[in-house]
Amino acid sequence: MDLALSDLLVEYELAARTNLTQAAFDYIAAGAGDELSLEESRAAWRRHRLRPRIFRGVVAPDLSTEILGTPLAMPLLVAPTAYQIVAHAEGEVETARGISAATGLMVVTTRATRVLEEIAVELRGPWWYQVYVLKDRRLTAELVRRAAALGARALMLTADTPYIGFKRRGHFAPVSFEQHLVNFSTHLTPGATFEDVTAGINQDVSISLETIAWLRDIAGLPVVVKGLLRADDAVACLDAGAAGVVVSNHGGRQLDRAIASAVALPEIVTAVEGRCPILVDGGIVSGADVFVALALGAAGAMVGRPILWGLAAAGAQGVQRVLDGYRDELDHAMGLAGVATIGDFGRDLLV
Ligand SMILES: Cc1cc2nc3c(=O)[nH]c(=O)nc-3n(C[C@H](O)[C@H](O)[C@H](O)COP(=O)(O)O)c2cc1C
Numbered sequence: 001m002d003l004a005l006s007d008l009l010v011e012y013e014l015a016a017r018t019n020l021t022q023a024a025f026d027y028i029a030a031g032a033g034d035e036l037s038l039e040e041s042r043a044a045w046r047r048h049r050l051r052p053r054i055f056r057g058v059v060a061p062d063l064s065t066e067i068l069g070t071p072l073a074m075p076l077l078v079a080p081t082a083y084q085i086v087a088h089a090e091g092e093v094e095t096a097r098g099i100s101a102a103t104g105l106m107v108v109t110t111r112a113t114r115v116l117e118e119i120a121v122e123l124r125g126p127w128w129y130q131v132y133v134l135k136d137r138r139l140t141a142e143l144v145r146r147a148a149a150l151g152a153r154a155l156m157l158t159a160d161t162p163y164i165g166f167k168r169r170g171h172f173a174p175v176s177f178e179q180h181l182v183n184f185s186t187h188l189t190p191g192a193t194f195e196d197v198t199a200g201i202n203q204d205v206s207i208s209l210e211t212i213a214w215l216r217d218i219a220g221l222p223v224v225v226k227g228l229l230r231a232d233d234a235v236a237c238l239d240a241g242a243a244g245v246v247v248s249n250h251g252g253r254q255l256d257r258a259i260a261s262a263v264a265l266p267e268i269v270t271a272v273e274g275r276c277p278i279l280v281d282g283g284i285v286s287g288a289d290v291f292v293a294l295a296l297g298a299a300g301a302m303v304g305r306p307i308l309w310g311l312a313a314a315g316a317q318g319v320q321r322v323l324d325g326y327r328d329e330l331d332h333a334m335g336l337a338g339v340a341t342i343g344d345f346g347r348d349l350l351v
Contacts, residue, residue: 098319287329
C-alpha cells in the first residue's frame with residue numbers, strides 16, 4: 001500500500017474536474033434534490049467501530065469469494081454506471097480493460113455507450129449485465145438475450161429508477177442521441193419515427209415483482225434486484241424469484257432523503273435469513289467501508305463514482321489503481337482484525 005485510497009480518490013476527482021467538461025463532471029458527481037442522501041451515504045459507513053480479533057494466525061488473508069456461482073478475486077463489484085463515454089473517450093471499453101487488469105467484476109449497464117460486444121472482448125473474467133426494463137419490452141428481451149449470449153453470468157435488475165430522479169446539476173448526461181442508441185440501434189424497427197424510438201427506450205414505469213421471473217426465464221440467468229432499502233421489499237423479491245438483492249439508494253441519485261444503504265443493510269440481512277447473497281453500494285470509499293459492509297452481513301460491495309474518477313483521471317490504469325486500493329486496504333484491515341477469509345466475517349467484529 002503506497003497511498004491511502006481516500007487520497008488517491010481525492011487526487012483522481014480533482015483530475016476529473018480538470019479533464020472533464022463541467023456538464024460531464026456534474027453528471028457523475030450529482031445527487032438528487034438537496035443531495036442529502038448523497039452526503040449521508042459515506043458518513044453512515046464511517047460511524048461503525050470495529051472489535052478486532054487477536055491470535056487468529058492470519059498470515060495472508062484470502063479475499064476470494066463466490067457470489068451466485070461467479071468467482072471473485074475480492075468481494076467488490078464495479079457498479080453499473082451509464083454513459084461512461086462522458087468520463088473517457090473509450091468509455092466502457094477502457095473501464096473493462098482496467099477491471100480485467102485488476103481481476104475485478106464489471107456490471108455492464110443497459111445504458112452503455114460502447115457496443116456490448118466490444119466491452120465483452122475486453123472482459124477477461126466473468127461479468128454481469130444490469131437491466132433497465134425499457135418501455136419497448138421486445139428491445140429489453142433482445143438486449144438481455146444478447147448479453148447472456150456474450151457471456152453475462154447474472155442480471156442485475158434496477159428497481160429504483162422508474163424514471164430519473166431530479167438533479168439540480170448534471171441531470172442530463174452530455175451524450176448525443178447516437179451515443180445513446182449505440183446498443184439499441186440494431187434492434188430497432190427500420191423506419192421507426194424519432195418519437196417512437198425515444199418513447200421505447202425510456203424506462204418502463206410499470207415494472208413489478210413479476211418482471212423478475214420474466215427476465216430470469218428469458219435469459220436463463222439469476223436475477224439480482226438492485227435498489228431496495230426495506231426488509232419487506234427484499235423478502236418479496238426473493239419470494240418472486242430473485243437470486244439476490246443489492247441494498248442501494250442509487251448513490252443518492254434517485255429519491256433524495258432516502259436512507260443510507262449502510263443504515264438499511266442490517267434489517268435486510270436479518271429478514272433475508274441467509275436465503276440469498278446481499279450486495280450493497282453507496283459511498284463506499286475505503287477498504288474499511290467494505291470491511292464494515294461484510295461484517296454487517298453483505299456478501300459483497302459495489303462502487304460507482306470512485307471507478308469513474310479513476311477512469312476520467314487515468315483511464316484503465318486509473319480504474320485498476322482504484323480497485324487495487326480497495327483490495328490492499330481490505331487485505332490490511334482483515335489481517336489486523338484477525339479475519340482469515342470472507343466466510344469469517346461476522347457481526348461480532350462491530351460494536
Ligand atoms: C454517473 C452514474 C451513472 C449511473 N448509472 C446507473 C445505471 O445505468 N444503472 C444503475 O443501476 N445504476 C446506475 N448508477 C448507480 C450505481 O450503480 C451505484 O448504485 C452508485 O453509483 C453507488 O454509489 P457510489 O457512486 O457512491 O459508489 C449510476 C451512478 C452514477 C454515479
